[in-house]
Amino acid sequence: MNLRIIGWLLLFLSPSCLQAQAPDVGWLNIGNTLKGAYQHKILAADLQGYYVYQSSGRERSIDKYSYAGNLVYAHKIPLDDRSIEIEELLVRRQDVLVFFSIYNASLRRHGLFYMRIPHQGEPGKPTILLDMDNVNSRARSFFYLTPNEDLSGFSAVHQDQPRPDELRLEMAFFNDSCQLLNSTRLILPQTEARLELKGLVQDKNHHLFLLLQQFKKERKGAEPERLSYSLLRIDKGDMQADELRLGSSIYYLNEVQIGYDRANHRVRLAGFYNEKERGPLQGVLVAQIQPDSMRFDTVGYSRFDAEFTQKLYSYKANKKEKELTDYFLGDLIMRSDGGVVLLAESNYQTNQTYVQYSQGFPIYREVVYYHYDEVVMISINPNGSIDWRQIIPKTQTSVSPSPYFSYSAFPVGPYVHVLFNEESRSRNSVMLYSVSNNGQVIPRNVLTGDINDALIIPGDAKVISPTTLLLPASRRKKKGIFRLTFGEA
Numbered sequence: 001m002n003l004r005i006i007g008w009l010l011l012f013l014s015p016s017c018l019q020a021q022a023p024d025v026g027w028l029n030i031g032n033t034l035k036g037a038y039q040h041k042i043l044a045a046d047l048q049g050y051y052v053y054q055s056s057g058r059e060r061s062i063d064k065y066s067y068a069g070n071l072v073y074a075h076k077i078p079l080d081d082r083s084i085e086i087e088e089l090l091v092r093r094q095d096v097l098v099f100f101s102i103y104n105a106s107l108r109r110h111g112l113f114y115m116r117i118p119h120q121g122e123p124g125k126p127t128i129l130l131d132m133d134n135v136n137s138r139a140r141s142f143f144y145l146t147p148n149e150d151l152s153g154f155s156a157v158h159q160d161q162p163r164p165d166e167l168r169l170e171m172a173f174f175n176d177s178c179q180l181l182n183s184t185r186l187i188l189p190q191t192e193a194r195l196e197l198k199g200l201v202q203d204k205n206h207h208l209f210l211l212l213q214q215f216k217k218e219r220k221g222a223e224p225e226r227l228s229y230s231l232l233r234i235d236k237g238d239m240q241a242d243e244l245r246l247g248s249s250i251y252y253l254n255e256v257q258i259g260y261d262r263a264n265h266r267v268r269l270a271g272f273y274n275e276k277e278r279g280p281l282q283g284v285l286v287a288q289i290q291p292d293s294m295r296f297d298t299v300g301y302s303r304f305d306a307e308f309t310q311k312l313y314s315y316k317a318n319k320k321e322k323e324l325t326d327y328f329l330g331d332l333i334m335r336s337d338g339g340v341v342l343l344a345e346s347n348y349q350t351n352q353t354y355v356q357y358s359q360g361f362p363i364y365r366e367v368v369y370y371h372y373d374e375v376v377m378i379s380i381n382p383n384g385s386i387d388w389r390q391i392i393p394k395t396q397t398s399v400s401p402s403p404y405f406s407y408s409a410f411p412v413g414p415y416v417h418v419l420f421n422e423e424s425r426s427r428n429s430v431m432l433y434s435v436s437n438n439g440q441v442i443p444r445n446v447l448t449g450d451i452n453d454a455l456i457i458p459g460d461a462k463v464i465s466p467t468t469l470l471l472p473a474s475r476r477k478k479k480g481i482f483r484l485t486f487g488e489a
Helices: 306-317
Strands: 006-010 022-028 039-045 049-056 059-066 070-075 085-091 095-103 110-116 127-132 144-146 153-163 166-175 180-190 193-200 207-217 228-234 241-246 250-262 266-274 283-290 295-303 326-329 333-335 340-358 361-379 385-391 396-398 408-412 415-423 428-436 439-444 455-456 462-465 468-475 478-485
Touching: 022 468, 039 085, 039 361, 039 462, 039 468, 059 241, 059 340, 085 144, 110 153, 127 153, 127 166, 144 193, 153 193, 166 193, 193 228, 193 250, 193 462, 207 250, 228 250, 228 266, 241 295, 250 283, 250 326, 250 333, 250 340, 266 326, 266 340, 306 361, 306 385, 340 415, 361 415, 385 428, 385 478, 396 415, 408 468, 415 455, 415 468, 415 478
Parallel strands: 006 333
Antiparallel strands: 022 478, 039 049, 049 059, 059 070, 085 095, 095 110, 110 127, 144 153, 153 166, 166 180, 193 207, 207 228, 228 241, 250 266, 266 283, 283 295, 326 340, 333 340, 340 361, 361 385, 361 396, 408 415, 415 428, 428 439, 455 468, 462 468, 468 478
């Protein structure tokens, strides 16, 4: 599982420069290199082509295609295990490194492996990097890979909860030859609060920053529930751990996300807050941290204006679920002036009970519906005030979690482009909302006459250049790659 938060950079130009043009759209066909392959996922790209992961039962394949649609190579992972999960693919000058994990339930072990695939020649054998034992279950234990920006190495984090009262974090740093440089293990007690890893980033010095959300396990009487967050800094050299806490005795913190501003060398936290427990969203909070000293530069709270608050209320009123709608934050987008753009999607579940009669007796059947609705965008100035805010309308409902739902966001120059599937009775379409740096919204359907009835997989989108996005997709029930190239950044 990859929890790496990408610090996108959104440029801010003068409004006169804003000429949002329709993107150039293309379709790239891929074949089945495995019999009965049911999954295709873009892992990375370089100047010669793009890398696709395909799986079929126990078989896994790493395929490379040229941009002309020709298969360059297809290499199977030579291990027969249904629990194999691809974690990351790192493209380098002479080769690519494929990272994958294997979970063994009977032995309670979770291993992280890598396999080297040269651009020319045969791949190397899988080699284990980390072997974690006493693992409770794969559902509660994950690996997170973060490559160094200069390709000088990478870091790996493993999260597990071997006991109900503790969270275990294993952290390791490797060089570009996959040799271990340093490692440490943190045992975090969960006697009074439940901890959850929300995100991690790496700064320019390759130190790790982990954002942990804290929930109180028990409350006394009518004591309100307040979320708090801890930021852990793991020094790459001496593996020392420093902590910085974010909380409030006035407001109720909601979802908070982490990002790294490379242009200004700052770690940023941003999210939502409420003014009463389980109340509606009232505004945004943003914190700026100096990574070297682990001190707050600024912490600010900004209320939504009355008009925007009413819009949020109206969306909530139209939902079947009348409780507080959960908004889940996507990656933070860093503005070039030191500000930040928040993106959040409304995700919630509803239950419906149906009654059928068999020989006069009622049979009850409960169906769970998964909802992926509107996308909220908030642009925040460097001083913490709200610059602009928008809501992108979207309604998606399914009886099971679907890879075709949710959205993908791609910043290019002065725009943030939001893509998602829109279904109708006649055909499927792909919608694109382009939001400028002054909050102007330009919606369009990006399907053309020769590319129709397509469905993208937003969660697996990959940026292959500052202006080009690739998304796994299906067209007329055939799998392929959907390409969008925007104007100059």
